[in-house]
Amino acid sequence: MARVRHRLRRHRSHTTRERYDDLIRLHILPPSGDLQAAELDAELLERFYARLHRCRSLCKGKARAGHTCRPLSSSTTRKIHYIIRGALARAVRWRHLGVNKAEMAIAPSPQRTEPDPPGADEAARLLNAAWSGPEWGLLLWLTGPRRGEVSALRWRHIDFERGLLTVHRSNAPTKAGIMEKQTRTGPARMNALDEDTVELLTTHRQRGESRCDELGITLSSSVA
Structure with missing residues (x-):
């Protein structure tokens, strides 16, 4: 064998x-x-x-x-x-x-799992607790893309004027570190953003720009 x-x-x-x-x-x-x-x-x-x-x-x-x-x-x-x-x-x-x-040979039968998502009250408590750290709160707020897709996002992928988020790539852990790859769904896709999400992303960007100003550098559209 x-x-x-x-x-x-x-x-x-x-x-x-x-x-x-x-x-x-x-x-x-x-x-x-x-x-x-x-x-x-x-x-x-x-x-x-x-x-x-x-x-x-x-x-x-x-x-x-x-x-x-x-x-x-x-x-x-x-x-x-x-x-x-x-x-x-x-x-x-x-x-x-x-x-x-x-x-x-007969392959083992797949196990059926019963999803147990949090209720509305549990989700609200989770989000409220997460906002004690703005970055962590924003990560949980962006529930549309997968975690690997969110970590691969760059500022150039967000159209603030039209309220659109384009998901191009996804990050995946490997033995050698983090590798960027194609998303599980294949081609790039566009997600519509509501006004609250656009405002949160705008605040997050402004916070990043302020940190860069303190260091004497410019925030690039190629960074997360």
């Missing part, structure tokens, strides 16, 4: 590739050892997924000092299944294997 490595498609984002690399390193290669890909079958894979759901360390269920079983989520286990299936599919295309046994 260790000889069949999943080659990630070029259109995958850098963060997705890093995540897949981690899943391969942590959960696929260690238990596979010197197992040959041809030795895999649907039963073996489904037992493997079931064990991951009990404990990500693949322990035998016996209590031991310093160990607490932590199951993998079904979404993570499904990703592992897709990685293995993709690796074996490539091996079939390259004629290293005759059959992709992972195609016969």
Whole structure:
């Protein structure tokens, strides 16, 4: 199995590739050892997924000092299944294997979650508490874009006269630091801003300009 490595498609984002690399390193290669890909079958894979759901360390269920079983989520286990299936599919295309046994295995069912958003009173208390720090309050106020999109915003992306915010890019954490990438929805999109949001952003910009004046520099439209 260790000889069949999943080659990630070029259109995958850098963060997705890093995540897949981690899943391969942590959960696929260690238990596979010197197992040959041809030795895999649907039963073996489904037992493997079931064990991951009990404990990500693949322990035998016996209590031991310093160990607490932590199951993998079904979404993570499904990703592992897709990685293995993709690796074996490539091996079939390259004629290293005759059959992709992972195609016969059943991926773990996704877990359904029940969202529990805050009520109107809770949201109001949260926002009021956040405004003790103006930057933090403004971040929570901008609930339209995602967090990574908000952190990638620059002043040039805001049209104060028309009340429009253009979302171009998104920031994502990587092992090497923060990387700017395309947004999850693809092309740039425009969000309409209400008068209160425009006023808050104007105040935020003026606060930034005042800080720059104190330092003897000019606030650039290319900064957040």
